[in-house]
Amino acid sequence: MTSPEPAPKRGPAVGRGSRMRAAVLEAAIGELTETGYAALTVDAVAQRAGVHKTTIYRNWKTPDDLVADALTHHFATDVPIPDTGTVEGDLRALARSLVATMNTDAGRALLTTALSDAARTPRLAEIKRALFEDRFRRAEPVVTRAVGRGELPAETDPAELLKTLVAPVYFRLVFTGEPVDAATADRAVAVALAAARARVLAAP
Incomplete structure (x- = not known):
């Protein structure tokens, strides 16, 4: 029994x-x-x-x-915008912050909800879109400062660079299920910077 x-x-x-x-x-x-x-x-x-x-x-x-x-x-809180003096340092801080967030309960909850049937409901789809748009908007000064310092080509589109930065992190989280850590973040920075400096991240 x-x-x-x-x-x-x-x-x-x-x-x-x-x-x-x-x-x-x-x-x-x-x-x-x-x-x-x-x-x-x-x-x-x-x-x-x-x-x-x-x-x-x-x-x-x-x-x-x-x-x-x-x-x-x-997630809809003020995001500290790094200002380390270099675009590499700033992007590394942003990428490592994303990795840290996605390894928390709240980050995992956001990810599982975004990938579930919830994404089809208008209210939650709107929230998801607004959260990501807000993150990109807040982080744009990192890219515009770098352009002003001559570290990136003038035609670099901030949103395109930031999407390129986060893509490797979300690929692991969503598709391969691999863990993400500081090394993942640093590799994502290297990829984003290489793409920007190759002048392939201009506005569509």
Whole structure:
């Protein structure tokens, strides 16, 4: 005779307001990381956050609203823009920051959600697109400064260079499942700089 499985542990009570909101959003990220978008339930998020599910429904009309808010909360923040004095140093800092982020629970949650059926829902597709566009916009000064210093050709398109920079990282994460680390980031910088200096990253 097998023993019954223990009930999921309920998180500590978190009260209301900002503490409740933070706990629920953190719990949503945890559920996305562990079970994925398709298996996420409001009951499980409430259990993890230590709130009643009616509290969640009062603040988020649908699970998609909750997921969108959780991802935005974790990623739509000010991104420190490096200014090391060289484009190589700046791009290395950006690439290593991306690698560090994608190795966190929130980064893995973003990736699994972006690759799931969630990407087909208009709200989450819009959030995903906005998050990436915001990241590129914030990082553009790294490229424009480098052009101004003469380190890159004048026709270098910031968005094209930044997409080239992150592509090797996301290829490993999405297609090969290989781990990403500082060495991955540094190789991505070398590839992006070589492409820019070969004058193949002009605006389309």
